[in-house]
Amino acid sequence: MSSWTERYLAVALRSIPDPKRVDLEQELRSSIADAVEERVAAGEDRLAAERAVLQGLGDPAQLAAAYSGRPTYLIGPELFPLYRRFVPRLIAVVVPLAAVVMAAVKLAGGGSYSDAIAAGISGAIGVTIQIAFWATVTFVFLEWADSARKARTEIVAATGRWTLERLPELSAARVTAKESVGEIVTVLITIGGLLFLRSLGTTDASGSISTTSG
């Protein structure tokens, strides 16, 4: 079995680019050896000393992150406000549209109202998951990819700079049309969903649903 130090170094240096790695490995090795030697000189068993020193250095993945300057998070504080604003809004605008379209397609294809509502709901869930996933992947890429560093700065500069004007009005009257449409449709879908769930419980409910939604 390879020594603890070798195993530790392998993990700590795995993500360090080549030109830096050799130098870093030598330095880390000598730092670890220095610490071990001191403990041994003080009368400690060599293996116990090695283990204690490595334990003290902590998770090698953390150490590697500190060396490489890579973040230890998926989306950092710079991008997070934009992410937090953008994803819910995108979902609020796109999902209701998608749900309505899917329900309409089902109806046009000869499906019943409850089938259409079911198609709308499952479509809404699917599209929500898709949007959340791909938006998150996009943001993580912006955060992590070295090549995206410039794009990230520009995006944050273009969209992320906070100004007083961004404060929403206290009255609901100033909510933009887009937002309110999204909100209304979302509410409708929710109501439709609730009715649909109730219709699952009773056999004669499908008729009442078709009058409600139609």
Add this chain to the structure above:
Amino acid sequence: MHVGELLGTHRQELRRGTVVLACLLALRTPGYGYGLLKTLDAAGIPSDGNTVYPLLRRLEERGLLESEWNTDESRPRKFYRTTRAGSELAAQLLADVADLTMSLHALNGGIDR
């Protein structure tokens, strides 16, 4: 959270910013990784290797430290030395810390009275 725990957390936060200064000051006399840890410890500024070792690299990249391998002894060691720019920065930071300490004491005096 216990008071002891809180003290630990806040103390760590207080010290985080001063490690850079401590390294720049200590390395005006050239030193290597583990030796620097001992120096800092002896000076009453205990620091962890996993903080200090990567920090040395970053300070070197910023031109505040310079390094050289010493292969004279049995084990090769990378020695770091504070550059002129590093010394100037350290002097400025040290003055800031002194100011801050004075301000805090003044504030403390104001409450006592």
